[in-house]
Amino acid sequence: MREHDAPDPHLPLEEDAGLTYYEQRVEAIQALLIEKGLLSADDVRRAVEDMEARxxxxxxxxxxxxxxxxxxxxxxxxxxxxxxxxxxxxxxxxxxxxxxxxxxxxxxxxxxxxxxxxxxxxxxxxxxxxxxxxxxxxxxxxxxxxxxxxxxxxxxxxxxxxxxxxxxxxxxxxxxxxxxxxxxxxxxxxxxxxxxxxxxxxxxxxxxx
Amino acid sequence: MPGVHDRGGWPAAGPINKTEHALSFWEKRTDALLVLLSSADRRVIRVDELRRAIESLPPEAYETMGYYERWISAIETLLIEKNVLTKAEIDRKAEQLVEQGPTA
CATH class of the missing domain: 3.90.330.10 (Nitrile hydratase alpha /Thiocyanate hydrolase gamma)
Known part of the structure; x- marks a missing residue:
């Protein structure tokens, strides 16, 4: 790991390190539902925890x-x-x-x-x-x-x-x-x-x- | 002709892949979104509606998409159908997220 080096501007952007299409949709939908007050980030976190607990x-x-x-x-x-x-x-x-x-x-x-x-x-x-x-x-x-x-x-x-x-x-x-x-x-x-x-x-x- | 989701006895089915993967974060979140949207105090989406939306996917998409890919597509379809969100809104938000990069 070259933690302290500045990123090399000549390296290609790592496109596959970003969000996939479906990840983007989940993120976008979740963000919008939170903005509209239908649910909160805490609700989502708790629902994920409940799922992991079963x-x-x-x-x-x-x-x-x-x-x-x-x-x-x-x-x-x-x-x-x-x-x-x-x-x-x-x-x-x-x-x-x-x-x-x-x-x-x-x-x-x-x-x-x-x-x-x-x-x-x-x-x-x-x-x-x-x-x-x-x-x-x-x-x-x-x-x-x-x-x-x-x-x-x-x-x-x-x-x-x-x-x-x-x-x-x-x-x-x-x-x-x-x-x-x-x-x-x-x-x-x-x-x-x-x-x-x-x-x-x-x-x-x-x-x- | 049964629907593409109705797999019992489907001809020419191959070996069962028994490899398991731990759910990734976005998959868990997709699951969580459905649980929350269908909860008794929200009832934005019902499980039967989710099934209908999944079963209405084009057959080729149904067969090639991953499990939670089908789910999030169906959730999106239903939220748009119910005028909770618009497609343009979701597209715009998704674009913003890409521009921000994976910082979250």
């Missing part, structure tokens, strides 16, 4: 509780929002949430073929592949092949159910509790619950021996 850890906590508490699991399957609210999580602004349970006979996997609807409050922002045109196209048509690409091989007699989300109804997969986890605490169980296992493209992690 992570799959929230979902993992819900799943771990369902694994240790059969009553909670029944409640979660019957009315997911009401059950989650009992954990002290604020569900006021959520759209309808449906929890579906993986069993030795049935495997569930979630997609949004139309766009990218996802239980963000529980899992954070969706991964790129969830929003990709190819995942959306294929998982409803050849789910077993897609799951194999994620490293999940299912027995041929296992039923596979694919849930297609909408803005008004989102899904959470309750993965199967791994074998050999009887002695684990709820917090240790939550560590085994990955984001992808709650989308249904993988199983929950095995406990380290």
């Amino acid at each position: 992570s799959p850890a929230v979902g993992a906590r819900v799943i771990a509780r369902a694994w240790v508490d059969p009553h909670f699991k029944r409640h979660l399957l019957a009315d997911a929002k009401a059950a989650i609210a009992t954990l002290g999580i604020n569900v006021d602004t959520w759209s309808t949430l449906v929890a579906v349970e993986n069993t030795p006979a049935v495997h569930n996997v979630v997609v949004c073929t139309l766009c990218s609807c996802y239980p963000r409050s529980l899992l954070g922002v969706p991964p790129d592949w969830y929003k990709s045109l190819n995942y959306r196209a294929r998982v409803v048509q050849e789910p077993r092949t897609v799951l194999k690409e994620f490293g999940l091989e299912l027995a041929s007699d296992m039923e596979v159910r694919v849930y297609d989300s909408t803005a008004d109804m989102r899904y959470l997969v309750i993965p199967q509790r791994p074998a050999g986890t009887e002695g684990l605490s709820e917090a240790a169980l939550a560590e085994l619950v990955s984001r992808d296992s709650m989308i249904g493209v993988t199983r929950a992690r095995e406990p380290s021996p």
Whole structure:
């Protein structure tokens, strides 16, 4: 770094170091909305912070509780929002949430073929592949092949159910509790619950021996 | 013929790219703008309207644009449609920002 040197006037302007077209549009729209008093810079900062604070850890906590508490699991399957609210999580602004349970006979996997609807409050922002045109196209048509690409091989007699989300109804997969986890605490169980296992493209992690 | 957004069973779909990227600042900001504009106390844009605007993109644009590029284009379309902002206003502001350079 030549921090103290004056910029060389003969160097070309670094055009690609500037804002891209879409970055410019975001900046411009945000600046105008602030000027017009529709929102403040603080509102934007807080909304970004809220977004960054949401992570799959929230979902993992819900799943771990369902694994240790059969009553909670029944409640979660019957009315997911009401059950989650009992954990002290604020569900006021959520759209309808449906929890579906993986069993030795049935495997569930979630997609949004139309766009990218996802239980963000529980899992954070969706991964790129969830929003990709190819995942959306294929998982409803050849789910077993897609799951194999994620490293999940299912027995041929296992039923596979694919849930297609909408803005008004989102899904959470309750993965199967791994074998050999009887002695684990709820917090240790939550560590085994990955984001992808709650989308249904993988199983929950095995406990380290 | 389904709309370009209606991807379930779309023919000739290829392998799924599982590479993930952390959202950049402008992407987070785009997300934040939608959350704020659709909040209960503002209700400038509703999520269904955003979807309609995204789904109305020309098919080629839909398939080549990035995820948040579709979002910010749709947000712009809706804000203009609703007379909250004008295109000229946004163009002018964007130009000013370019002139200022990336100082923010």
